[in-house]
Amino acid sequence: MAQELEGKIAAVTGAASGIGLASTRAMMDAGARVVLVDRDQAALERICVELGEDAIPLVIDLLEPRSCASMVPSILEMTGRIDIFHANAGTYIGGDLVDADSANIDMMLNLNVNAVMKNVHDVLPHMIERGTGDIIVTSSVAGHFPVPWEPVYSASKWAITCFVQTVRRQVNKKGVRVGSVSPGPVISALLADWPEENLKKAKESGSLIEPKEVADAILFMLTRPRNVTIRDIIVLPTNFDI
Numbered sequence: 001m002a003q004e005l006e007g008k009i010a011a012v013t014g015a016a017s018g019i020g021l022a023s024t025r026a027m028m029d030a031g032a033r034v035v036l037v038d039r040d041q042a043a044l045e046r047i048c049v050e051l052g053e054d055a056i057p058l059v060i061d062l063l064e065p066r067s068c069a070s071m072v073p074s075i076l077e078m079t080g081r082i083d084i085f086h087a088n089a090g091t092y093i094g095g096d097l098v099d100a101d102s103a104n105i106d107m108m109l110n111l112n113v114n115a116v117m118k119n120v121h122d123v124l125p126h127m128i129e130r131g132t133g134d135i136i137v138t139s140s141v142a143g144h145f146p147v148p149w150e151p152v153y154s155a156s157k158w159a160i161t162c163f164v165q166t167v168r169r170q171v172n173k174k175g176v177r178v179g180s181v182s183p184g185p186v187i188s189a190l191l192a193d194w195p196e197e198n199l200k201k202a203k204e205s206g207s208l209i210e211p212k213e214v215a216d217a218i219l220f221m222l223t224r225p226r227n228v229t230i231r232d233i234i235v236l237p238t239n240f241d242i
Contacts, residue, residue, distance in 0.1 A: 003031030014089030
């Protein structure tokens with residue numbers, strides 16, 4: 001594979017599994033050094049041993065304000081700069097709103113929305129000062145369509161879709177590209193919370209995609225010439241239709 005990201009420093013949140021891990025692998029295969037951010041220390045250590053010296057573990061709990069605030073300074077202390085930031089960490093609540101636990105709603109909105117906004121807020125000054133950088137946010141097809149069986153999750157991703165589009169317009173003249181990737185159902189731990197009937201139908205119909213297929217889209221976004229911004233990519237299984 002061409003080393004299109006040779007010499008780049010990337011950071012990925014939620015990097016210990018799923019899309020985050022696939023994105024990490026894709027960027028490393030393209031030549032980047034990657035800081036893997038996750039709260040699961042054991043998983044991070046295991047994965048970084050496997051990936052080698054260009055994989056740098058950083059244990060951060062994005063739901064804990066002090067830990068969240070320490071992320072960007074810690075990355076800069078370890079690497080000196082951040083060329084690529086992939087805000088990927090997130091969680092899921094599905095089902096009827098009346099059945100949702102209020103604490104789980106708070107937790108999901110804090111991780112899916114607030115942490116993303118704070119992370120991007122913290123990394124932007126560094127990228128603006130350098131006059132270059134890429135920010136990719138993992139959104140969802142649920143951020144473009146009101147999915148009836150996931151009103152809280154869908155609302156969180158609508159918020160992120162708006163956030164990406166507005167921040168992009170603030171920084172696109174400052175050398176910083178901001179985009180989102182919006183997958184349909186991905187084979188990952190998040191599907192454990194899907195309504196059983198919907199998950200069964202998706203598996204039977206082939207309406208799921210692998211994390212690597214999302215990572216391929218992310219790599220495409222990152223490797224365009226600097227005068228080109230891929231704003232948003234929706235990645236769907238061919239057989240999926242909401």
